[in-house]
Structure formats: C-alpha cells, structure tokens
Amino acid sequence: MTVLSIIYVVLFYVAMIILVGGIVNKIMLYKRVPAPLKIPVTPAPLTSGGVVYRLFNEVVFFNSLFRASKWTWIFGWMFHLSLLLAFFRHLRYAISPDSFLWPLVNLEVVQSFGKYAGFTMVIGLIGLFGRRIFVDRVRYISSASDYLMLVLIALIAGSGLLMSFVTNTDIIQLKAFILGLFFLDWQNLPGDFILLTHLTLVLFLMIIFPVSKLLHAPGLFFAPTRNQIDNPREKRHLSPWGAELEAKDGRNT
Amino acid sequence: MADYEIPETHEFPVIPSIMEGAMAHSSPYVANVEFQEAMGFPSPAEPGQLIDGWKEKFLELxxxxxxxxxxxxxxxxxxxxxxxxTDKCHYFLGTADPKNMPVARQDLIRQIYRRYFTLPGKIFGKLGFPGFVGAAELTEEAVREMYSYYHQCSECRRCAVFCPFGIDTAEVTMAARDILANIGMGQKYSNQIIPKVHKIGNNLGLPEAALADTLEGLEEEVEDDIGVKVRFPLDEKGADILLVTPSADFFAEPHVDGLIGYAKVFHAAGVSWTLSSQASEAANFGLFIGNYESMRNIALRIRDEAKRLGVKRIIFGECGHAWRVAYNHLNTLAGPWDFLDQNYPVPQHILEFTKDCLDRGILNIDKSENDHMTLTFHDSCNIARASRIGEEVGSQFTTPRAVIKAVCNNFYDMSANTIHDETFCCGGGGGLLTDDLMELRVKGALPRMEALKNVIADNGVTHMAAICAICKSQFTKVLPYYGMTMDQIVSVHQLVSSAIVLDGQGEEAEEPEEAEESA
Incomplete structure (x- = not known):
C-alpha cells in the first residue's frame, strides 16, 4: 500500500469516529437534559402521531422556512434535496454488487438524478451565499465560518462534478478502497488531485460536524417547541429537577 | 409628544434597512439593592454594577x-x-436595530456559549479570533449589551413560528435575564412587582380591604346601570369557581369593563364563584424573568387559595402571559389538581366558560347593543402561540372570535400575516410595560398599529378587542402616538357585558315611569 493510502485509511477512521461519536454524544446530551416546562409553539399537535407529522413536514418540506422566506426556502430546499440525491448516488461506491440493495442503488433514475443533483446543489449554495452578501440583515448575522461552510460544501460539490463530467478518477480502485475500509481489507486509493481534494474536504466536513452548526440536523428533532404534545392540562409534565424542588418543600401535596 | 420619531405606518409592511446601534441606548432601570435582595438575587456594591466575580458566576449559571x-x-x-x-420581530421592524433581529439577540449569549463551551470557540478564542466561528469574549460591555437587548424582547415567540429549527428566542431571553439578575443586574420593573404578589396578593399592591371596597363599588355601579344586583364575591369559602384575573381588571380601563362582563356571565349562568384576596393576580412575572422557582412560588399561591377556599374549579380572566403560565405550566408548577372537579379542564379560560354558555343558549344576548362599534381582534402573543382556549387545535383563535361574533354584528379581521400565530406583539409584553421603556414600546407597536390602521381604512373598524391586560394597557398608551384614541381598545368581555341581558334587567328603569303614571 502507498503511504498516501495508509494516511487516508487512518484519516477516514478517525473522521468516522469523530463524526459518529460526536453526534451520538450530542444526542445523548440532548436526551439527558430535561425540558422542564411545556413550551410547544401552538397551534401544536394533540397526539404523538401529530408530532411525527409536524416534524415530518419540517424535515421533508421545511414547512416553517417556507412560511418565513420563499427565497431562502427555494435555495435551502434545493440544496438539501440535492444533497440527498447525491448521497443515494454515492451509495454505489460503498455497496457491493452482491448486496440486496444494489439493484436499488444501481437504478438509472437514482444514478442520473444523483449525477445532475451536483448542479442544483451548487446553484442552491450560490443562492444561499448570495443572500448572505446581498441581504443586509443576513450579512449582519454572518460570520466567516458561515461563508466558509458554504464554500466548503460548494468545493466538495464542484470537485465531484469535475470527476463526473470532466476528468474521471479510477472509480474501480476508489470503490475497492471504500469497501476495504468497511471490511478491514485495506486497498490503495487513487492518487489524483481532484479526488484527494474531494475526499479531504469531506473528511474535514465530517470532523467539524459535531462542533458546528451542522448540528441543526439532529437538533431539529429535539426542539421542545416542535416535538412536544399540546396536552399540559390533561397530563402533568414534571422534570426530575422540578420533582426534586417539590420534594424539598412539599407544597404540591 | 416624544423626543424620538414615531415610525411611519404603511399600507403594506416595509422591512427596514438595518441601522446599527439605533436602540443601543434603550435599557430599563436596574433593580436596586432592596428589590434584588427581596428576590434572593445578589446585590452589587452600587446599583448597576456587577457583583464581584461576575464573570465566573455568569459562566457557571x-x-x-x-x-x-x-x-x-x-x-x-x-x-x-x-x-x-430576521424580519419577524416587531422590535426590529419598529426600530431597525439589527440586534433586535431574533438571531442577533440570541447571538449575544450564543457567542459566549460558542467561546467558552465549544471546541472551535475555545481554539479561535485562544488565537484571538473568536469572531471567526461566531464566538466572543465575555466582557462587562457584552453583559451591558445583553441587559439592553434582552430587555428589548417581549418573549412573544413570533420568531419561533418561522424558525426552521423551532428556536425560541423567548427561552434564550428568559435564561439571559435570570443569569443577569444573578450577577447583580435584575430589572427594576419586574423585580419590584414580584415581592408585592407574595406580600399583598397582586402586582399592583392592592390590599384586601381596598380590593373589597373596589368590588363593592363595582356591585353598586352595575346595579345603578342595569338594575340587577350582580355579585363580585371575595374570599367566599365553598364557592364552586375561583376566578383568578389580572389585577388591572379591578380598576384600569378597559380592563374593568371586562371584569364586569365575567361577573355578568357568572350571574347569568347561575354559578357560585369568588375572587381571592391572596391570589388576586393572574399575572406571573416569574415567567418574564426566566426564574422557575419564582414562577412556581407565584403559581403555588393559587393552589393554596383553591384549597383554602375549597373551590371545585379555577377560571382565569383575560390575560395573555398569565394564560400561558396557567395553561402550560400551572399543572407542572402547582399541580396535581386532583382535588378539583375533574369534569372541567384545570384551569379554564373565562372565554371557554362564556363560549360554552353561549353554545348552550343560556345567555340572553342583544347584539345590537354593540352596533355602534365595528370590531377587530388582536391575538395576544402568549395566547396565540402558547395555548389553546378550547378543545380543538387552533381554538385559541376561533373561541375569542366566536364569542365576539356572538355578541357583535360587525367584525373584521386584520390582514392574515398579522393574526393567529403570526400575530404581532402589542409591544409591551414580557416585562417591558414600564415607562422607562416608552420609546421601545411605541416603536415596537408599529406592526400592530399598521395592521389596525389598514383595517380601519379598509373596513371601517372602530375598535380593537383584546384578551390581555398588558395588551390593553399598552394600546391605551400607544394608540395616541399613532393618531388613534385610547378608548379604541376594548375587552372582549366588555362586549359581552354590553350585549348580555340579565333577568330583571331594565325593569327598574321602567318602574319610575309606572310610578309617575300612578301618581
């Protein structure tokens, strides 16, 4: 194996541990810290099924953002949908043809949608970047890292598009490398510049995920304003520390 | 009228270009030593200073x-x-100060979180560029800026409706205010009021004797007016219903007309009810200052009084944040309510009671009594975005309108993006209803005033009804700044009061005529 390949094998494992470990850690923390009071933004659902529907609308359609700002919604939704399509396409490089998932992943529709999603992704990112520059309010609240996050993802998308449409990498060898990571049977990584750029930026994105605003992805599910059921009169809601307070003075008995 | 410009209203809302520092001078009075200590908050050597070791304390809190x-x-x-x-907060729309954009307001404390509790903040902070990752150093200047801008938020949650992640600035403001109070910078207005609730029973410091006197006066006034003895009972043990209402209802206009309305509805429904002198206040400023213990202590007064008086039900009068606390938190803070009648929700809103009476047809209503008015309705923020008034989703919007329409012939809503859960705060909620924040209150009222002016122009509306004591007080004060009159704000139960016809009503007026004839 080449030194470069060894370095990237190590980097991938480290990044994966940071990404998964970091997110799991955050989710555990979000779960552990109680929501002491009922604070759903009303009108709110009266049942847990209703909460699932509310969150589904937020996750899939960005419902609240749609109400807030059509331009941000168009660019933001375009970007995230493209991200999803690109993810499906990339499964081809991580799933063996023997897998039961392969026929699905290898569908023409999945592959070509995923291929062209790179363009809509970049358009979405440019739109979001433009808003940061041209809308005075959004410019005011943007810090360097907000711009760089968009640039980072745009570079990942751009390098991916280059490999799809301009200069292909050795995709067979790349797939061998990726599968090798999964099955602990490490293989060489093609050494061309564009691929290395693409992968390095992805690694960086994975590492910063748990300490950046990318936490909006898991955090969305934990907002008490959206995930609580509107039933405070019917069902008493009490946090562990609220119960301790009661136990101390006994005034609720 | 004022040494600042009253914002212009438009036919269509205008999002202002940002003006940095436009409201940097706005800060409410800081609580003095006496009030800080009464609340159990530490007091610095001089009012307005921070306590020793404030920085460590801040981060700890x-x-x-x-x-x-x-x-x-x-x-x-x-x-x-x-x-x-960024364009959803009434204080931003009215002042153009970018720090009044919800995200920027949150960022005042999020920057500190980023700097001291996240890895990128720590790294870039040590390197001297915390701003690169949205972090900032905790300085005294930063603390004073927080004090200013966390008191330019009325905790109305309009921003939370639109945030794709449900981020609620009210939660952030509450946390920030509690931290500030605990390093020496409590707000005078709220912290002065809360001890009064415990000592005297209400925010206004109206003692039992004076309250009894006031209620007696109201009984006489109503009897003079309609010839029916409508009772306003106080501390009556064994009554079925405990009415908890904002103390402004006892004398402020138009609040008191609402109180008369509740009493008439109770009278017509034939239920026994009482007010409590110790819980003669629905408001719970513990919510505003973000202090769970304080909010709980205020809520527990109601539990104690419900037990002492032996009531079966609790009903809340027209008050916005009080209903938020009552609806969402009373069960948590002062429950369980297993000693009350479980056939009724605990607590109930007076509009739930009145609407039920109307639906059952037990109220005799003469809608024409309100024909001299054309109404619109102001959804109070806390009711709209933090409660229900009824069983169905969205009943916090439909119930008040149903009651208004049942007692008035002329009703028009304001434009769709200013009502229901998109309603604009009156500009005086969240512990900001104080004279030292008058400029903020006037400017923050802009979006509501604009929508009101438009519905007046388009539909000939003459009055706006509200169901919140703070909204009513705030509008009474700010309407004149926008070229309208203070009596254009009315209580919903004031409308009920005008339209309701009680048994025996009007008979006395006829009697003198008969007397004359026979004489």
Whole structure:
C-alpha cells in the first residue's frame, strides 16, 4: 500500500469516529437534559402521531422556512434535496454488487438524478451565499465560518462534478478502497488531485460536524417547541429537577 | 409628544434597512439593592454594577441553564444563521436595530456559549479570533449589551413560528435575564412587582380591604346601570369557581369593563364563584424573568387559595402571559389538581366558560347593543402561540372570535400575516410595560398599529378587542402616538357585558315611569 493510502485509511477512521461519536454524544446530551416546562409553539399537535407529522413536514418540506422566506426556502430546499440525491448516488461506491440493495442503488433514475443533483446543489449554495452578501440583515448575522461552510460544501460539490463530467478518477480502485475500509481489507486509493481534494474536504466536513452548526440536523428533532404534545392540562409534565424542588418543600401535596 | 420619531405606518409592511446601534441606548432601570435582595438575587456594591466575580458566576449559571433546559442547550447549537427570523420581530421592524433581529439577540449569549463551551470557540478564542466561528469574549460591555437587548424582547415567540429549527428566542431571553439578575443586574420593573404578589396578593399592591371596597363599588355601579344586583364575591369559602384575573381588571380601563362582563356571565349562568384576596393576580412575572422557582412560588399561591377556599374549579380572566403560565405550566408548577372537579379542564379560560354558555343558549344576548362599534381582534402573543382556549387545535383563535361574533354584528379581521400565530406583539409584553421603556414600546407597536390602521381604512373598524391586560394597557398608551384614541381598545368581555341581558334587567328603569303614571 502507498503511504498516501495508509494516511487516508487512518484519516477516514478517525473522521468516522469523530463524526459518529460526536453526534451520538450530542444526542445523548440532548436526551439527558430535561425540558422542564411545556413550551410547544401552538397551534401544536394533540397526539404523538401529530408530532411525527409536524416534524415530518419540517424535515421533508421545511414547512416553517417556507412560511418565513420563499427565497431562502427555494435555495435551502434545493440544496438539501440535492444533497440527498447525491448521497443515494454515492451509495454505489460503498455497496457491493452482491448486496440486496444494489439493484436499488444501481437504478438509472437514482444514478442520473444523483449525477445532475451536483448542479442544483451548487446553484442552491450560490443562492444561499448570495443572500448572505446581498441581504443586509443576513450579512449582519454572518460570520466567516458561515461563508466558509458554504464554500466548503460548494468545493466538495464542484470537485465531484469535475470527476463526473470532466476528468474521471479510477472509480474501480476508489470503490475497492471504500469497501476495504468497511471490511478491514485495506486497498490503495487513487492518487489524483481532484479526488484527494474531494475526499479531504469531506473528511474535514465530517470532523467539524459535531462542533458546528451542522448540528441543526439532529437538533431539529429535539426542539421542545416542535416535538412536544399540546396536552399540559390533561397530563402533568414534571422534570426530575422540578420533582426534586417539590420534594424539598412539599407544597404540591 | 416624544423626543424620538414615531415610525411611519404603511399600507403594506416595509422591512427596514438595518441601522446599527439605533436602540443601543434603550435599557430599563436596574433593580436596586432592596428589590434584588427581596428576590434572593445578589446585590452589587452600587446599583448597576456587577457583583464581584461576575464573570465566573455568569459562566457557571450559563452552564447550569444548559444542564437544566433542553431548549437552551439545543437552541445554542442548531442556529444556522439562515435569516428566516430576521424580519419577524416587531422590535426590529419598529426600530431597525439589527440586534433586535431574533438571531442577533440570541447571538449575544450564543457567542459566549460558542467561546467558552465549544471546541472551535475555545481554539479561535485562544488565537484571538473568536469572531471567526461566531464566538466572543465575555466582557462587562457584552453583559451591558445583553441587559439592553434582552430587555428589548417581549418573549412573544413570533420568531419561533418561522424558525426552521423551532428556536425560541423567548427561552434564550428568559435564561439571559435570570443569569443577569444573578450577577447583580435584575430589572427594576419586574423585580419590584414580584415581592408585592407574595406580600399583598397582586402586582399592583392592592390590599384586601381596598380590593373589597373596589368590588363593592363595582356591585353598586352595575346595579345603578342595569338594575340587577350582580355579585363580585371575595374570599367566599365553598364557592364552586375561583376566578383568578389580572389585577388591572379591578380598576384600569378597559380592563374593568371586562371584569364586569365575567361577573355578568357568572350571574347569568347561575354559578357560585369568588375572587381571592391572596391570589388576586393572574399575572406571573416569574415567567418574564426566566426564574422557575419564582414562577412556581407565584403559581403555588393559587393552589393554596383553591384549597383554602375549597373551590371545585379555577377560571382565569383575560390575560395573555398569565394564560400561558396557567395553561402550560400551572399543572407542572402547582399541580396535581386532583382535588378539583375533574369534569372541567384545570384551569379554564373565562372565554371557554362564556363560549360554552353561549353554545348552550343560556345567555340572553342583544347584539345590537354593540352596533355602534365595528370590531377587530388582536391575538395576544402568549395566547396565540402558547395555548389553546378550547378543545380543538387552533381554538385559541376561533373561541375569542366566536364569542365576539356572538355578541357583535360587525367584525373584521386584520390582514392574515398579522393574526393567529403570526400575530404581532402589542409591544409591551414580557416585562417591558414600564415607562422607562416608552420609546421601545411605541416603536415596537408599529406592526400592530399598521395592521389596525389598514383595517380601519379598509373596513371601517372602530375598535380593537383584546384578551390581555398588558395588551390593553399598552394600546391605551400607544394608540395616541399613532393618531388613534385610547378608548379604541376594548375587552372582549366588555362586549359581552354590553350585549348580555340579565333577568330583571331594565325593569327598574321602567318602574319610575309606572310610578309617575300612578301618581
């Protein structure tokens, strides 16, 4: 194996541990810290099924953002949908043809949608970047890292598009490398510049995920304003520390 | 009228270009030693100073908040600075100060979270560029800026409706205010009021004797007016219903007309009810200052009084944040309510009671009594975005309108993006209803005033009805700044009061005529 390949094998494992470990850690923390009071933004659902529907609308359609700002919604939704399509396409490089998932992943529709999603992704990112520059309010609240996050993802998308449409990498060898990571049977990584750029930026994105605003992805599910059921009169809601307070003075008995 | 410009209203809402520092001078009076100590908050050597070791204390308190409130913990992480909230706050729309954009307001404390509780903040902070990753150093200047801008938020949650991640600035403001109070910078207005609730029973400091006197006066006034003896009972043991209402209802206009309305409805329904002198206040300013213990202590007065008086039900009068606390938190803070009649929700809103009476047809209504008015309705923020008034989803919007329409012939809503859950705060909520914040209150009222002016122009509306004591007081004060008159704001139960015809009503007026004839 080449030194470069060894370095990237190590980097991938480290990044994966940071990404998964970091997110799991955050989710555990979000779960552990109680929501002491009922604070759903009303009108709110009266049942847990209703909460699932509310969150589904937020996750899939960005419902609240749609109400807030059509331009941000168009660019933001375009970007995230493209991200999803690109993810499906990339499964081809991580799933063996023997897998039961392969026929699905290898569908023409999945592959070509995923291929062209790179363009809509970049358009979405440019739109979001433009808003940061041209809308005075959004410019005011943007810090360097907000711009760089968009640039980072745009570079990942751009390098991916280059490999799809301009200069292909050795995709067979790349797939061998990726599968090798999964099955602990490490293989060489093609050494061309564009691929290395693409992968390095992805690694960086994975590492910063748990300490950046990318936490909006898991955090969305934990907002008490959206995930609580509107039933405070019917069902008493009490946090562990609220119960301790009661136990101390006994005034609720 | 004022040494600042009253914002212009438009036919269509205008999002202002940002004006940095436009409201940097706005800060409410800081609580003095006496009030700080009465609340159990530490007091610095001089009012307005910070306590010794404030910085460590601040970070310690922030860490505590992050460990006790999931909302704070999650909201500090999830903001992507998308800008969805930036044009949603009435204080931003009225002042153009960018720090009144919800995200910028949150960022005042999120920057501190980023700097001291996240890896990138620590790294870039040490390198001297905390701003690179949205972090900032905790300085005294930063603390004073927080004091200013966390008192330019009425905790109305309009921003939370639009945030793709449900981030609620009210939660952040509450946490920040509690931290500030605990390093010496409590707000005078709220912290002066809360001890009065415990000592005297209500925010206004109206003692039992004076309250009894006031209620007696109201009985006489109503009897003079309609010839029926409508009771306003106080501290009556064994009554079925305990009415908890904002103390402004006892004498402020138009609040008191609402109180008369509740009494008439109770009278017509034939139920026994009472007020309590010790719980003669629905408001709970513990919510505003973000202090769970304080909010709980205020709520527990109601539990104690419900037990002492032996009532079966609790009904709340027209008050916005009080209903938020009552509806969402009373069960948590002062429950369980197993000693009350479980056939009724605990607590109930007076509009739930009145609507039920109307639906059952037990109220005799003469709608034409309100024909001299054309009404619109102001959804109070806390009721709209933090409660229900009824069983169905959205009943906080439909119930008040149904009651208004049942007692008035002329009703028009304001434009769709200013009502229901998109309603604008009156500009005086969240502990800001104080004279030292008058400029903020006037400017913050802009979006509501604009919508009101438009519905007046388009539909000939003459009056706006509200169901919140703070909204009513705030509008009474700010309507004149926008070229309208203070009596254009009315209580919903004032409308009920005017339209309701009680048994025996009007008979006395006829009697003198008969007397004359026979004489």
């Amino acid at each position: 922030l860490e505590e908040k992050l460990g006790k409130y999931r909302s704070m913990l999650v909201f500090m992480d999830t903001c992507v600075k998308c800008g969805a909230c």
